[in-house]
Amino acid sequence: MKMNGAGVWLRGISGAVMAFLYLPILVLTVFSFNDSRLSAVWQGFSWHWYGVLWHDAALLAAAANSLLVGVLSTSLVVLLGLPAAMGLERLRGKGVRVVETIFLLPLILPEVMMGVALLLFFVMVRWPLSLATVVIGHAAFNLPVVVVLVRARLQKLDPRLEEAARDLGASAWETFYRITWPLIRPAVLGAALLAFTISLDDFIVTFFVAGPGSTTLPLRVYSMIKSGLSPEINALSSLLVLLSMGLVGLSLVLQRR
Amino acid sequence: MNDLSIDIRALVKRHGETVAVDHVSLQIRRGEFFSLLGPSGAGKTSLLRMLAGFETPDAGEIHIDGRSMADVPPNRRPVNLVFQSYALFPHMTVAGNVAFGLEMQRVPRGEIAGRVEATLELVRLSDKRDRMPGQLSGGEQQRVALARALVNRPAVVLLDEPLAALDQQLRQQMQSELKSIQVQVGITFVCVTHHQEEALALSDRLAVMRQGRVMQVGRPEDLYERPENLFVARFVGASNEIEGVLASVEAGTGDLLPQGLAPMRGIRVSVPAGLQSGAPVVMTVRPERIRVTPGQGAEAGGNCLHGVVETMRYIGSEWQGVVRIGESVRWTIHAPNAGSGNRPVAVGAPVLLHWSPDDGVVIPLI
Numbered sequence: 001m002k003m004n005g006a007g008v009w010l011r012g013i014s015g016a017v018m019a020f021l022y023l024p025i026l027v028l029t030v031f032s033f034n035d036s037r038l039s040a041v042w043q044g045f046s047w048h049w050y051g052v053l054w055h056d057a058a059l060l061a062a063a064a065n066s067l068l069v070g071v072l073s074t075s076l077v078v079l080l081g082l083p084a085a086m087g088l089e090r091l092r093g094k095g096v097r098v099v100e101t102i103f104l105l106p107l108i109l110p111e112v113m114m115g116v117a118l119l120l121f122f123v124m125v126r127w128p129l130s131l132a133t134v135v136i137g138h139a140a141f142n143l144p145v146v147v148v149l150v151r152a153r154l155q156k157l158d159p160r161l162e163e164a165a166r167d168l169g170a171s172a173w174e175t176f177y178r179i180t181w182p183l184i185r186p187a188v189l190g191a192a193l194l195a196f197t198i199s200l201d202d203f204i205v206t207f208f209v210a211g212p213g214s215t216t217l218p219l220r221v222y223s224m225i226k227s228g229l230s231p232e233i234n235a236l237s238s239l240l241v242l243l244s245m246g247l248v249g250l251s252l253v254l255q256r257r
Numbered sequence: 258m259n260d261l262s263i264d265i266r267a268l269v270k271r272h273g274e275t276v277a278v279d280h281v282s283l284q285i286r287r288g289e290f291f292s293l294l295g296p297s298g299a300g301k302t303s304l305l306r307m308l309a310g311f312e313t314p315d316a317g318e319i320h321i322d323g324r325s326m327a328d329v330p331p332n333r334r335p336v337n338l339v340f341q342s343y344a345l346f347p348h349m350t351v352a353g354n355v356a357f358g359l360e361m362q363r364v365p366r367g368e369i370a371g372r373v374e375a376t377l378e379l380v381r382l383s384d385k386r387d388r389m390p391g392q393l394s395g396g397e398q399q400r401v402a403l404a405r406a407l408v409n410r411p412a413v414v415l416l417d418e419p420l421a422a423l424d425q426q427l428r429q430q431m432q433s434e435l436k437s438i439q440v441q442v443g444i445t446f447v448c449v450t451h452h453q454e455e456a457l458a459l460s461d462r463l464a465v466m467r468q469g470r471v472m473q474v475g476r477p478e479d480l481y482e483r484p485e486n487l488f489v490a491r492f493v494g495a496s497n498e499i500e501g502v503l504a505s506v507e508a509g510t511g512d513l514l515p516q517g518l519a520p521m522r523g524i525r526v527s528v529p530a531g532l533q534s535g536a537p538v539v540m541t542v543r544p545e546r547i548r549v550t551p552g553q554g555a556e557a558g559g560n561c562l563h564g565v566v567e568t569m570r571y572i573g574s575e576w577q578g579v580v581r582i583g584e585s586v587r588w589t590i591h592a593p594n595a596g597s598g599n600r601p602v603a604v605g606a607p608v609l610l611h612w613s614p615d616d617g618v619v620i621p622l623i
Contacts, residue, residue, distance in 0.1 A: 158342065158344060160340050160342055160344035161344050161346060161347075163311055163331070163338075163340075163344065164338070164340060164344040164345075164346070164405075165346075165357070165361075166311075166330070166331040166332050167309055167310075167311075167331050167332070167334075167336075167337055167338045168332075168337065168357050168358035168361055168405065168409065169332045169333075169358055169361035169362050169409070170332055170357075170361045171332060174361060178357070179346060182348045183347070183348060
C-alpha cells in the first residue's frame with residue numbers, strides 16, 4: 001500500500017505512543033526471566049524468580065487477601081449496582097440527571113480524596129480497619145463502574161421485550177428472570193470482571209482503609225520495593241499484568257455480545 | 258351469551274397537554290376483525306395500549322368479555338398484543354417464543370408442546386421451530402409474533418401496525434394470510450393501522466380516528482360509500498368535492514347550487530335525513546364513479562359538469578387524471594384502460610364529467 005506523508009507520520013507517532021506505554025512493561029517482563037540478583041544486567045533465561053514467588057509466604061497471604069477482597073467487593077457491587085442501574089433506567093423526570101451524577105461522581109473524584117474520606121468515615125463510626133473495610137472501600141469506587149456498564153446494555157434493550165413478556169402473562173419477577181436477565185447477563189459478567197480487575201490492582205484507596213493483617217498484593221509489592229528492587233517483583237508484576245489483561249479482555253468479549 | 262367482546266366507554270387519555278384519546282366509545286363484537294384507522298397522532302396506538310393495559314385511562318372504562326379492566330395488570334388480561342417491531346425474545350427459539358405465554362400460565366408441559374406445534378402449523382412455520390428470531394425473514398418474524406399471541410387463545414388479539422415493517426409484495430400476501438387465520442381461529446382482532454387500503458381489505462368494521470376522536474365507525478363499504486364527514490371522505494379514498502347550498506329538498510333528493518360554478522343544469526343529489534333546503538353542504542364523488550367523455554354537448558340524464566383536462570397519467574390498469582372545473586375546482590378522475598394505450602382524452606381538451614345522483618354524497622358543513 002502506498003502511503004502519503006501524513007500516513008507515515010501518523011504511523012510513526014502511534015508507534016511511539018505504544019512504545020511509551022508498553023515498553024516498560026515489556027522490559028519488566030523480560031527481566032523477570034533474568035538469571036541474576038541484579039535487575040539491570042541480562043545474565044540468561046531462568047524461571048528462578050517465579051519459583052521464589054511461590055515460596056514467599058507473606059506474598060501468598062497478600063495474594064489470598066486480594067482475591068478475597070476482589071470476590072467479595074465484586075459480589076457486593078453487582079448486588080447493589082444491578083438494581084441501581086435498572087432503577088436509573090426506569091426513572092423519569094427532573095431529578096434523574098442529579099441522581100445519575102451522584103452515582104457517577106466517584107468515577108471522576110480523585111482517588112486520594114476517596115481514600116481519605118473513607119478512612120475518616122470508618123474512624124468516625126469506630127469501625128476497626130480490616131479486610132471488611134477494604135471490601136467496602138473497593139465496592140465504593142467500583143459501584144459506578146458496574147452501574148455505567150450495565151446501564152449501557154439496558155439502554156440497548158428494546159423496552160417492548162419486557163412489555164411483550166408482561167403481555168404474555170409474566171409477572172414482574174418472571175419478566176426479569178426469563179427475559180431481562182438472560183439478555184444483560186454477559187454485560188453484567190463483563191462489568192463484574194472489570195470491577196474485579198480494578199479491585200485487584202487498587203493501591204490508593206486500599207492504602208488508606210487497610211488495617212493490620214489485611215495487606216493486599218499491591219500493598220505488598222509497595223513494601224517490597226521499599227526494601228530494595230528484587231527480580232521477584234518483576235515476576236510478580238508480570239503475572240499481575242497477564243492476569244489483568246486476561247480479565248479485561250474477557251470482560252470486553254462478554255460486553256460485546 | 259352476550260356477543261360483545263370489547264366495550265369501551267368514554268375513554269380519555271392525556272399525555273401532558275395533549276389529549277391523546279378524547280371520549281372514545283366503541284363496541285367491538287366477538288370474532289370481529291376491527292381496525293382503528295387514522296393518521297399518526299390520532300390516538301389509535303394509545304387506545305391499543307390501554308386495551309393491553311400498558312397505559313392507564315384518565316377517565317372512562319374498558320370492559321372485555323363483560324369484565325371491567327380497571328386495575329387488571331397487563332399480565333392478567335385476556336388479550337395479547339402483536340407489537341409493530343414484533344418484540345420477539347432474541348435468546349429463545351421460535352418454539353420457545355411461542356411457548357412462553359403458555360409457560361407463564363402454568364399449562365402442563367405435554368399440552369404446551371401440542372399447542373405450540375398446532376399454532377406453528379397454522380402460521381406455516383413448523384419447519385422453523387428451532388430457529389432463532391434473528392435467523393428469520395421479516396415475514397416469518399411477523400408470523401412468529403402472531404403465533405405467540407394466538408397460542409394463548411386470548412379473547413382478543415391486538416395488532417399494532419402489523420404489516421408496516423414489510424415490503425409491498427409481502428404486505429399483500431400477509432394481508433390475506435392474516436385475514437384467513439383470523440377467520441379460522443375466530444378470535445376478535447383489533448388492528449391499528451394508518452394504511453387505509455389495508456384497513457378496508459382486512460376489517461369487518463373499522464373506526465376512523467382523528468386527534469383522539471372517532472370520526473366514524475362502520476363497515477368498509479359504509480365508510481367509503483357514505484362518509485359522514487369530510488375527514489373520512491378524504492382519508493378513506495380520494496374525494497372530489499363541490500361546495501354549495503341545497504335547494505328543492507324533497508323525499509330524500511334535492512338540487513345542489515354550487516358556489517362559483519355555472520353548471521349546465523342543476524346537480525341532483527340524494528339528501529341525508531335532517532338536511533333542509535338552504536343548508537350549506539359539500540358534495541363528494543369518488544373518482545371511479547365519474548365518467549369522462551370528450552366534447553362539450555351534454556348528454557341527457559344524470560349529472561354533468563364541464564371541465565378541462567390538466568394532467569393524464571398512465572398507471573397500467575387505468576388512466577388517472579386531473580380535470581379543472583370552472584376557475585379553481587380540481588377533480589381526480591380514473592378512466593379505464595380501453596386498450597392499445599390510447600389516452601381516453603387529451604390534455605388541454607374540454608371534457609364532460611358525468612355521474613349518477615346516487616354517487617354524490619352530501620356532507621353538511623358546520
